Amino acid sequence: MDSTKTLTSTSSRHLEHGFPMISAMLSLEEQEHQQWLNDPQAQKEYQQWLEKEYPSRKQNHHLESLESKYAGNFWRNSMSFFVESTGNKEFKMVPPGSHLARCYRIVDVGTQSSEWQGQQKFLRKIMIGWEIHSEEENGAPLLTDEGEPLAMFKNYTFSWSENANLRKDLQGWRGTPWTDAEADRFDLKNILGQWCMLNVIHAEGKNNKVYANVANITPVPGIIKKSGLPTGVNSLQMFRLAEPDWAMYETFSKGLKAKIEASPEFRMASKGRSSAASASAPSSGFDDMADDLPF
Numbered sequence: 278m279d280s281t282k283t284l285t286s287t288s289s290r291h292l293e294h295g296f297p298m299i300s301a302m303l304s305l306e307e308q309e310h311q312q313w314l315n316d317p318q319a320q321k322e323y324q325q326w327l328e329k330e331y332p333s334r335k336q337n338h339h340l341e342s343l344e345s346k347y348a349g350n351f352w353r354n355s356m357s358f359f360v361e362s363t364g365n366k367e368f369k370m371v372p373p374g375s376h377l378a379r380c381y382r383i384v385d386v387g388t389q390s391s392e393w394q395g396q397q398k399f400l401r402k403i404m405i406g407w408e409i410h411s412e413e414e415n416g417a418p419l420l421t422d423e424g425e426p427l428a429m430f431k432n433y434t435f436s437w438s439e440n441a442n443l444r445k446d447l448q449g450w451r452g453t454p455w456t457d458a459e460a461d462r463f464d465l466k467n468i469l470g471q472w473c474m475l476n477v478i479h480a481e482g483k484n485n486k487v488y489a490n491v492a493n494i495t496p497v498p499g500i501i502k503k504s505g506l507p508t509g510v511n512s513l514q515m516f517r518l519a520e521p522d523w524a525m526y527e528t529f530s531k532g533l534k535a536k537i538e539a540s541p542e543f544r545m546a547s548k549g550r551s552s553a554a555s556a557s558a559p560s561s562g563f564d565d566m567a568d569d570l571p572f
Contacts, residue, residue: 370489371409371419371427371477377501378429378475380468381511382406384533385518386432387540401435403443404533405468407475407491410507426510429475431491437463452496469513472497472506518542523550 384404391398408426411419419427433443437460447463448455450473455463476492497506516525518540526534537543 369421369427370479370487371411371429372414373477373479373489374411375495376409376411376419376475376477377472377497377507378407378409378411379472379509379511380405380407380470381509382430382514382516383465383469384514384516384529384537385435385542386533386537387518387542389536389540402432403435403465404430404432406430407473408509408511409475428511429477429489429491446491446494450494450496466515469515470509474498518546521546521550 382405384406386402386404388399389402391400407429409419409429410426413419421427431446433446434441435443437444439460444455444460447468450468450471474495474497476495477489478492479487480490482488514525516522516529518537519542526537529537
């Protein structure tokens, strides 16, 4: 949408997708809008916010007052019901290929409902997260706009059977088969802080969007180890619903929290929820392990 285009003044009409602030607005009345327009402080705050967030629009004073109507961050009437967009910022995906990565997060997301071959199943799930230490094709560091490492996550069924994807991926990461004793019981905290190579592929989802997925995991080649591994950035985190760290939980994204909250384990755990102390990074638990195996 052309930002210089005059906006219509119909209260029920949504702004077009080109407008970066608001995607949809519901239940706004012209009378409420007039009250907002008559509030000088609200107008001042909105203009300050607009100039800060959208400098290129700073001189566009010819925009109709209806644009202000859709500035949901400064809408003063508590009876309004609106939906806001986070803007047109594009999510940066990890490109396909093999990338050096460090495991920094393991999250117990509880029992989740899923459908397989037309049947609904309820399976205990965990999520493992890695920070990526790699480069763009032009040699520039692969970072977010904030200068932080990109992250990759993979969900697993919490199963240690011989054919379980979790066990297969961790064996590929080790680069050697499990012994009978090792395969009998494994403490997942041992992978926190460990380095690996993630093979990332791009695939189209059911919603026709393209996603970056972890295809498999392999050990870090010796030549990379000899040249020296980078310093990890994120603190190590392990979240367990059996003993939830609520301060850590509050640092999770809305989407991850919503997923966890859908589980029966969360409902049980939250009954005894209290104010949590500040989260501390758990021990990686691999200091006494052999140098030739990551865990």
